[in-house]
Amino acid sequence: MTEAHERKKQPEIVRRALLDCAAQISQEQGLPAVTLQAVADAAHVTKGGLLHHFPNKQALVQAVFHDLLEQLDAQIDDLLEKDPDRHGRFTRAYIRAFANAESEGASNWNALPLSSLTDPEMKAMWSEWYASRLARHSETDAGPELGIARYAADGLWLAGLLEYSGVEAAGQDALIEQLISITRKKQT
Amino acid sequence: MTEAHERKKQPEIVRRALLDCAAQISQEQGLPAVTLQAVADAAHVTKGGLLHHFPNKQALVQAVFHDLLEQLDAQIDDLLEKDPDRHGRFTRAYIRAFANAESEGASNWNALPLSSLTDPEMKAMWSEWYASRLARHSETDAGPELGIARYAADGLWLAGLLEYSGVEAAGQDALIEQLISITRKKQT
DNA sequence: CGAAACAAACCGACCATCTGGTATGTTTAT
DNA sequence: ATAAACATACCAGATGGTCGGTTTGTTTCG
Numbered sequence: 351m352t353e354a355h356e357r358k359k360q361p362e363i364v365r366r367a368l369l370d371c372a373a374q375i376s377q378e379q380g381l382p383a384v385t386l387q388a389v390a391d392a393a394h395v396t397k398g399g400l401l402h403h404f405p406n407k408q409a410l411v412q413a414v415f416h417d418l419l420e421q422l423d424a425q426i427d428d429l430l431e432k433d434p435d436r437h438g439r440f441t442r443a444y445i446r447a448f449a450n451a452e453s454e455g456a457s458n459w460n461a462l463p464l465s466s467l468t469d470p471e472m473k474a475m476w477s478e479w480y481a482s483r484l485a486r487h488s489e490t491d492a493g494p495e496l497g498i499a500r501y502a503a504d505g506l507w508l509a510g511l512l513e514y515s516g517v518e519a520a521g522q523d524a525l526i527e528q529l530i531s532i533t534r535k536k537q538t
Numbered sequence: 539m540t541e542a543h544e545r546k547k548q549p550e551i552v553r554r555a556l557l558d559c560a561a562q563i564s565q566e567q568g569l570p571a572v573t574l575q576a577v578a579d580a581a582h583v584t585k586g587g588l589l590h591h592f593p594n595k596q597a598l599v600q601a602v603f604h605d606l607l608e609q610l611d612a613q614i615d616d617l618l619e620k621d622p623d624r625h626g627r628f629t630r631a632y633i634r635a636f637a638n639a640e641s642e643g644a645s646n647w648n649a650l651p652l653s654s655l656t657d658p659e660m661k662a663m664w665s666e667w668y669a670s671r672l673a674r675h676s677e678t679d680a681g682p683e684l685g686i687a688r689y690a691a692d693g694l695w696l697a698g699l700l701e702y703s704g705v706e707a708a709g710q711d712a713l714i715e716q717l718i719s720i721t722r723k724k725q726t
Numbered sequence: 727c728g729a730a731a732c733a734a735a736c737c738g739a740c741c742a743t744c745t746g747g748t749a750t751g752t753t754t755a756t
Numbered sequence: 757a758t759a760a761a762c763a764t765a766c767c768a769g770a771t772g773g774t775c776g777g778t779t780t781g782t783t784t785c786g
Contacts, residue, residue, distance in 0.1 A: 379656065380656025380657075381569075381570065381656070382569070382570050382656075464655060465568070465569070465656070467568075467699055467700060468567060468568030468569075468571075469568070473700055473701065476700055477700055477701065494712070494713065494716055497713065498690045498713065498716065498717065498720075499690075500693070501689075501690040501691075501692075501693030501694045501697065501713075502686045502687075502689040502690040502693055503689075503693065504689075504692065504693030504696050504697070505688070505689030505690055505691065505692030505693040505696070506689050508692050508693070508696060509689065509692070511655055512655060512661055512664060512665060513661065513665065524682070525682065525685065525686065525689075528682055528686065529686065532686075
């Protein structure tokens with residue numbers, strides 16, 4: 351990833367590189383391809399160096415996941431601020447965040463979360479995040495239509511991973527806007 | 539899985555057992571855990587025996603996926619028949635099929651599709667299936683609301699895999715019915 | 727100030743285990 | 757008898773992980 355080469359002992363940079371590289375590999379070639387060797391090579395570090403930062407593979411993968419979760423969290427907070435309407439704020443931010451994750455180049459947020467659904471600890475991490483987030487926005491995002499809209503966003507994101515090569519970008523944007531509009535209806 | 543033990547040379551049964559066991563392992567421990575040895579052991583066959591049925595691992599996994607696709611296809615056809623309304627038939631069947639996949643015990647249809655999203659061939663298999671199915675039902679299931687409903691079903695299914703242990707079954711059923719109701723609106 | 731002391735960052739070699747896969751034998755059904 | 761349905765033995769490579777050592781940075785102290 352970033353050229354940690356020639357740099358002299360910058361642990362945080364190396365750690366970041368390892369995280370990013372692992373995420374990228376996972377995204378491009380799937381979780382099974384995320385091997386210690388591959389990640390180390392990609393980050394221009396030896397396997398020993400990698401294992402200094404992360405005690406084992408599980409720790410590495412979980413760290414990547416945690417990192418991605420933080421990014422998502424930050425992005426949602428950002429979108430949340432810019433939204434003037436109260437009702438359904440979080441849901442809109444959620445939809446947009448996942449839509450971005452799909453389209454933008456900065457889409458680390460891809461294959462990893464899927465493959466890692468098998469790992470109970472990562473399952474728990476996501477569940478916790480989602481639950482706490484829902485609790486925090488219970489006043490503005492409790493309606494069932496909003497829940498559906500969020501589920502649809504998940505499905506849309508999933509479809510993006512599958513590259514339904516037929517429809518693609520054109521229809522996607524329209525669908526997203528339609529989801530957003532659902533969010534604004536029924537201001538009880 | 540099924541006790542192929544003590545049975546004398548029943549290739550089809552063994553093949554089924556292999557398929558089922560592979561699906562189960564993938565579902566419980568993730569795709570990386572689906573090793574030739576593990577599958578063979580679970581089906582009470584040796585690795586050699588397995589490789590007699592499937593020339594290599596990829597063939598095995600793809601066969602599992604193909605099998606699951608067929609099951610889904612059959613289930614949808616079944617649901618399709620029972621539905622008197624024309625408009626949105628396929629979407630309703632799709633929703634119900636995925637809802638069942640989640641709740642029923644016969645839920646082989648789980649982690650595999652996810653993990654296998656990395657495999658281009660399986661991606662293609664799903665894309666093809668979905669596209670052809672959409673084409674077949676273009677007259678009854680073309681509306682954007684229906685697309686959203688289907689996406690939401692996907693998201694709901696995904697959420698099921700994650701076991702949002704908080705909400706669960708009670709809310710799920712209500713949500714599904716709500717999705718179905720979306721399907722019936724706007725009979726243009 | 728400067729050098730010794732210490733710890734963190736990183737490397738390189740090594741290892742037990744497991745992986746997918748082959749090659750060859752043995753049993754069973756037709 | 758012949759071919760399919762299995763089992764057994766084996767292999768080369770990769771994998772996750774350990775361990776001892778070397779380099780670099782930081783602190784301590786005279």
